[in-house]
Amino acid sequence: MKPEKYDRNVTLLCPTCGCTEFSYDEGLDEAMQVITCTSCDREFSRDELIRENTENIEENVSEIKEEITRDITDELRKTLKKAFSGSKNIRFK
Numbered sequence: 001m002k003p004e005k006y007d008r009n010v011t012l013l014c015p016t017c018g019c020t021e022f023s024y025d026e027g028l029d030e031a032m033q034v035i036t037c038t039s040c041d042r043e044f045s046r047d048e049l050i051r052e053n054t055e056n057i058e059e060n061v062s063e064i065k066e067e068i069t070r071d072i073t074d075e076l077r078k079t080l081k082k083a084f085s086g087s088k089n090i091r092f093k
């Protein structure tokens, strides 16, 4: 398994400035590659950049999860409200 092939699915952020644009020298061996943030000029190795981003990625995932949970709860609340407000109209004769 080659983890490198998943790189393009994840936006890597510079942990210093949050910039997503990096420049690197294509000619070098991947393990030796130095990736430079185009915004703040911080230099990383590929591994370092990925490691710095792991925390970030995990945070994003849990944020998305929270959002989904909140949306579902809201939706459920609305549905219940509707169901209950409908029941007010029931008249017994």
Ligand SMILES: [Zn+2]
Binding pocket: 014, 015, 016, 017, 018, 019, 037, 038, 039, 040, 041, 042
């Ligand atoms: Zn930067």
